[in-house]
Amino acid sequence: MGMTRPRLVCQLAALLVFVLTGAVSAQAPARFGIGRPATPQEIARLDIDVMPDGTGLPPGRGTPAEGAAIYASKCAACHGKTGREGPNDVLVGREPREGFPFAQNPRLAHTIGNYWPYATTVFDYVRRAMPPMAPGSLTDDEVYALTAFLLNANELVANDAVVDRSTLPAVKMPAREHFVPDTRDQTARKPRP
Amino acid sequence: MKVSRRDLLAGAAGAVAVGATARGQAPADPSKVRGKPPRATGQRASAEKVQRIVRGATSSGTPHQDLMGIITPSDLHFERHHGGVPDIDPAAYSLLIHGMVDRPTVFTLADLKRFPSVSRIHFLECSGNLGRTAGPKTTPGQLAGLTSTSEWTGVPLATLLTEVGAQASATWLLAEGTDAAVLTRSVPMSKALDDALIAYGQNGEPIRPEQGYPARLFLPGWEGNTSVKWLRRIEVSDKPFMTREETSKYTEPFANGTSRMFSFRMDARSLITYPAYPVTLEHGWVEINGIAWSGAGKIQRVDVSTDGGKTWSAARLQEPVLSLAHTRFRHLWNWTGGEAVIMSRAVDETGYVQPTRAALLEQRGPGTTGYHLNPITGWIVQASGAVIYKEEAWG
Numbered sequence: 001m002g003m004t005r006p007r008l009v010c011q012l013a014a015l016l017v018f019v020l021t022g023a024v025s026a027q028a029p030a031r032f033g034i035g036r037p038a039t040p041q042e043i044a045r046l047d048i049d050v051m052p053d054g055t056g057l058p059p060g061r062g063t064p065a066e067g068a069a070i071y072a073s074k075c076a077a078c079h080g081k082t083g084r085e086g087p088n089d090v091l092v093g094r095e096p097r098e099g100f101p102f103a104q105n106p107r108l109a110h111t112i113g114n115y116w117p118y119a120t121t122v123f124d125y126v127r128r129a130m131p132p133m134a135p136g137s138l139t140d141d142e143v144y145a146l147t148a149f150l151l152n153a154n155e156l157v158a159n160d161a162v163v164d165r166s167t168l169p170a171v172k173m174p175a176r177e178h179f180v181p182d183t184r185d186q187t188a189r190k191p192r193p
Numbered sequence: 194m195k196v197s198r199r200d201l202l203a204g205a206a207g208a209v210a211v212g213a214t215a216r217g218q219a220p221a222d223p224s225k226v227r228g229k230p231p232r233a234t235g236q237r238a239s240a241e242k243v244q245r246i247v248r249g250a251t252s253s254g255t256p257h258q259d260l261m262g263i264i265t266p267s268d269l270h271f272e273r274h275h276g277g278v279p280d281i282d283p284a285a286y287s288l289l290i291h292g293m294v295d296r297p298t299v300f301t302l303a304d305l306k307r308f309p310s311v312s313r314i315h316f317l318e319c320s321g322n323l324g325r326t327a328g329p330k331t332t333p334g335q336l337a338g339l340t341s342t343s344e345w346t347g348v349p350l351a352t353l354l355t356e357v358g359a360q361a362s363a364t365w366l367l368a369e370g371t372d373a374a375v376l377t378r379s380v381p382m383s384k385a386l387d388d389a390l391i392a393y394g395q396n397g398e399p400i401r402p403e404q405g406y407p408a409r410l411f412l413p414g415w416e417g418n419t420s421v422k423w424l425r426r427i428e429v430s431d432k433p434f435m436t437r438e439e440t441s442k443y444t445e446p447f448a449n450g451t452s453r454m455f456s457f458r459m460d461a462r463s464l465i466t467y468p469a470y471p472v473t474l475e476h477g478w479v480e481i482n483g484i485a486w487s488g489a490g491k492i493q494r495v496d497v498s499t500d501g502g503k504t505w506s507a508a509r510l511q512e513p514v515l516s517l518a519h520t521r522f523r524h525l526w527n528w529t530g531g532e533a534v535i536m537s538r539a540v541d542e543t544g545y546v547q548p549t550r551a552a553l554l555e556q557r558g559p560g561t562t563g564y565h566l567n568p569i570t571g572w573i574v575q576a577s578g579a580v581i582y583k584e585e586a587w588g
């Protein structure tokens with residue numbers, strides 16, 4: 001298609017604008033050189049997350065018996081004497097033993113034993129956020145002990161289990177096979193030009 | 194600046210007028226009283242009592258019934274937090290980016306503001322934004338107040354990930370807040386490199402504390418929980434982290450015995466904000482209006498029904514219709530009396546149609562969690578003109 005005269009004028013004008021503004025508006029660099037290198041120490045201080053394969057779990061250990069005492073003094077007021085009574089989240093309970101009828105049953109509590117897909121998440125969450133009025137105040141051994149107590153109350157580890165960085169990732173959670181990633185297209189349409 | 198004696202006197206008179214207004218006593222003829230002097234920050238007219246709807250210790254909703262247009266005033270933006278609103282010294286604030294990056298880096302707030310910035314108008318919606326057990330005396334803000342729209346300003350996360358040299362094999366990142374919940378969510382790198390922002394501005398000023406001061410992650414169109422506030426750390430990885438929020442919470446059981454996780458996008462929805470409870474109508478012309486939004490892009494159409502869903506007609510959309518932002522719709526209706534049920538239904542640019550409650554219930558089941566529920570809702574205009582929420586049982 002041949003170029004019309006007005007269109008040619010437009011393009012020349014656009015070129016002129018480009019040349020003029022190019023003098024003051026530089027191309028963005030690959031890097032700006034802003035920020036300072038993070039030291040290994042400050043990364044270690046903040047890097048508290050724990051992954052399902054155990055990455056991030058610290059040294060330390062705990063047992064259900066040790067955890068029961070901590071639970072009674074620091075957790076039971078919100079989660080109930082045995083973890084089933086509330087008033088806040090119900091933590092303990094394997095019912096129903098068969099199936100995954102959460103969509104059908106509005107009264108079914110989502111507990112660690114029947115709904116949480118990864119045991120490592122218990123350690124990660126308790127360490128970062130519990131107890132709510134003194135978050136981050138538990139020692140790693142205390143968090144291991146509480147994790148052991150909660151997993152044992154949910155019949156997921158034995159009474160004499162030792163929970164540590166090697167045993168925790170191996171705990172099999174019944175709900176895990178029921179979780180599926182969203183298959184919808186998650187991307188948004190771009191604004192139209 | 195030269196200040197005359199006359200200005201000073203006028204200022205003193207203005208101060209008296211301020212006192213009168215504060216007591217709710219506007220002069221009978223404002224044109225006969227010298228007005229107020231300038232002041233350092235503005236305030237709402239004293240007669241306007243608009244407030245957020247505080248629900249328990251962890252959230253407050255936007256009072257949509259009191260608002261107009263598409264921008265939510267910053268002090269009325271909804272809030273939702275899991276460990277309270279932290280008090281953060283902006284001078285001490287920093288963001289650490291590490292993990293699968295070539296250069297682990299700490300950015301101060303001043304550093305973040307040195308990067309090229311962008312401003313975009315987007316809605317932000319909590320994924321648990323439906324009062325499922327709402328009764329007749331429910332306002333729009335009580336029903337769906339956990340969505341708000343602001344102009345957000347910040348640095349594209351892609352810019353920062355380039356700056357630190359995020360590795361090509363990275364597929365996920367962890368975003369972590371410095372609130373008392375030290376809240377964490379895993380975010381796919383595809384979103385981080387697409388339109389994610391590290392936002393520090395909201396409607397032209399620094400982000401409010403309830404919205405993540407001094408800096409937050411902002412993921413346009415995605416469930417609010419993923420836009421981690423008070424952001425202190427980003428760890429780049431090749432796996433999701435399976436945090437408590439993305440496993441035991443913010444997942445949706447389905448009737449087929451699965452639970453959906455990483456359900457990020459907010460689907461299209463609309464909400465009539467007028468007329469709605471507690472309004473009482475008079476016979477005659479009514480401009481039905483409300484907001485519609487979609488996490489998939491622009492709102493293409495909003496249908497309005499005034500006969501309980503038997504017939505629908507397309508509402509007028511207020512320009513500009515922005516992608517991933519509230520869109521105001523308006524529909525003229527002549528109410529001649531008698532009971533009527535008014536409803537709205539959003540359609541977005543992908544063709545997605547806001548579902549009925551029955552359709553959602555069939556897919557999700559009566560026991561499902563309250564996340565990602567976007568049913569068509571309605572208001573009953575009673576013969577008396579009183580407007581109440583059209584209550585519907587969930588399951």
